[in-house]
Amino acid sequence: MYSPDAEPCSGGFKRNGCERPPRGIAVALEGLKSGIFGALSLLKGKRKLDEAGLAEMVRSIRRALLEADFNVRQTKEITERLESRMRDEEVRPGLTLQTHALNILYTELVRMLGPARDIQPHNQTILMVGLYGQGKTTTTAKLAEWWRKKHNMKIAVIEADVHRPGAYAQLQQLLADSPVEVYGEPDETDALTIVKNGLAAVGGADLVIVDTAGRDRLDQELQDELDRIHKVANATERFLVIDAQVGQAAGPVAASFHDLVGITGVIVTKLDGTARGGGALSAVATTGAPICFIGEGEKISDLELFESDRFISRLLGMGDIRGLIDLAPEDLDAEEAARIAERLMSGRFTLNDMYKQMEMMSKIGTVDKILSHMPMGMFGGMGNMSTKQKEEMQGNLEKFRVIMDSMTAQEKNEPTILKQERIRRVARGSGVTEKDVRELITQWNRSRKMMKGIKGNRQLRKQMKQMMSDVDDVDLPM
Numbered sequence: 001m002y003s004p005d006a007e008p009c010s011g012g013f014k015r016n017g018c019e020r021p022p023r024g025i026a027v028a029l030e031g032l033k034s035g036i037f038g039a040l041s042l043l044k045g046k047r048k049l050d051e052a053g054l055a056e057m058v059r060s061i062r063r064a065l066l067e068a069d070f071n072v073r074q075t076k077e078i079t080e081r082l083e084s085r086m087r088d089e090e091v092r093p094g095l096t097l098q099t100h101a102l103n104i105l106y107t108e109l110v111r112m113l114g115p116a117r118d119i120q121p122h123n124q125t126i127l128m129v130g131l132y133g134q135g136k137t138t139t140t141a142k143l144a145e146w147w148r149k150k151h152n153m154k155i156a157v158i159e160a161d162v163h164r165p166g167a168y169a170q171l172q173q174l175l176a177d178s179p180v181e182v183y184g185e186p187d188e189t190d191a192l193t194i195v196k197n198g199l200a201a202v203g204g205a206d207l208v209i210v211d212t213a214g215r216d217r218l219d220q221e222l223q224d225e226l227d228r229i230h231k232v233a234n235a236t237e238r239f240l241v242i243d244a245q246v247g248q249a250a251g252p253v254a255a256s257f258h259d260l261v262g263i264t265g266v267i268v269t270k271l272d273g274t275a276r277g278g279g280a281l282s283a284v285a286t287t288g289a290p291i292c293f294i295g296e297g298e299k300i301s302d303l304e305l306f307e308s309d310r311f312i313s314r315l316l317g318m319g320d321i322r323g324l325i326d327l328a329p330e331d332l333d334a335e336e337a338a339r340i341a342e343r344l345m346s347g348r349f350t351l352n353d354m355y356k357q358m359e360m361m362s363k364i365g366t367v368d369k370i371l372s373h374m375p376m377g378m379f380g381g382m383g384n385m386s387t388k389q390k391e392e393m394q395g396n397l398e399k400f401r402v403i404m405d406s407m408t409a410q411e412k413n414e415p416t417i418l419k420q421e422r423i424r425r426v427a428r429g430s431g432v433t434e435k436d437v438r439e440l441i442t443q444w445n446r447s448r449k450m451m452k453g454i455k456g457n458r459q460l461r462k463q464m465k466q467m468m469s470d471v472d473d474v475d476l477p478m
Contacts, residue, residue, distance in 0.1 A: 117265060126210065130240055140157055156181040227261070242269065
């Protein structure tokens with residue numbers, strides 16, 4: 001695989017009270033990830049558990065969770081359960097103490113966030129609610145397109161925000177390239193009228209999503225308007241859209257909206273650019289609200305179904321191959337992807353293969369998003385690359401493809417023939433420096449060596465074949 005010079009390295013609510021390219025979930029909570037692995041490294045090389053080492057590890061994990069803005073009470077509960085289970089449970093044969101602790105922490109974090117919520121998409125009306133500036137209209141478009149693509153349904157959206165100029169135009173623009181029907185009346189000042197007319201006009205769709213106005217706070221005017229819309233729409237789902245940057249304040253906000261319309265699910269947005277994402281997730285979980293989706297970017301495709309096991313698996317560097325496959329666009333050639341993967345595992349790797357691999361990566365998403373779905377130890381530790389390395393890798397993708405466009409077919413199939421005179425010609429033809437061309441050749445050599453490592457690693461080859469042939473049977477890599 002192309003790489004830089006990386007070092008291997010449920011529906012109900014409980015009022016419990018609460019205490020720019022897109023960077024992705026793994027980067028948004030990178031501090032938590034590094035803090036957890038720093039804590040777990042205290043067990044490295046140890047054969048037996050000692051109380052002093054256990055206490056130090058638990059303190060370090062508690063500090064990492066709190067620094068990521070996790071709820072204080074939940075942090076205490078998670079670390080106490082971790083400490084207790086480390087004392088009481090026997091380590092499975094073949095596992096180290098470090099991996100045993102990671103597995104326990106994984107299950108406790110998944111338990112805290114709760115199970116995924118199964119939402120039947122047909123004959124649904126969804127009411128979108130939230131405060132001002134939380135990304136509600138953008139999320140409405142993302143949700144409509146997500147359901148259309150995943151379920152091949154007829155989707156319609158109604159823009160009922162009469163307080164923010166341009167809300168209807170924004171929704172139209174976001175869905176301009178989608179067959180999703182957008183209904184709105186930009187000159188109408190009564191939101192209830194728009195909802196009534198909209199339901200009459202597009203009510204025959206399989207799924208109707210109603211976007212409502214937000215405020216800086218849940219004032220009486222907004223409450224009255226939402227209450228009337230809620231009764232008219234008779235929505236089967238009421239989704240609260242909340243910005244990850246609000247941190248633990250997400251809990252009280254969720255509880256307030258639930259009192260008003262009976263929230264059935266939460267969508268956490270802007271999880272790509274804040275260290276407070278842990279606070280928003282844990283606070284919402286404290287209220288008992290099921291998190292249904294998470295948003296982590298500005299593109300209309302940057303929305304994913306929230307499944308706590310897969311989310312935590314990615315966060316802890318254990319990978320999410322199912323999620324990686326979900327990222328693949330509709331026009332991705334599955335046969336070509338399988339052919340390239342087979343060549344990679346066979347140890348053969350030319351610049352042609354590298355070029356096609358880069359094309360495929362650009363279709364799937366950013367480098368960071370792709371690597372966040374892969375186990376940290378895979379491909380020589382690429383998942384453990386720094387943010388700077390990932391950004392450099394992203395920047396090089398297009399430049400390297402332009403360079404390869406200036407090469408002959410023979411040069412791409414036999415890169416070893418690229419000597420001084422050929423390098424000079426390719427640099428002139430692609431408008432880059434000779435140094436850039438040499439850097440591409442160096443990257444190809446690193447990737448080729450990595451592929452040879454895969455060829456000699458039977459366990460990794462078996463794992464990759466499983467991923468390609470039968471994703472449902474793949475266990476979480478520990």
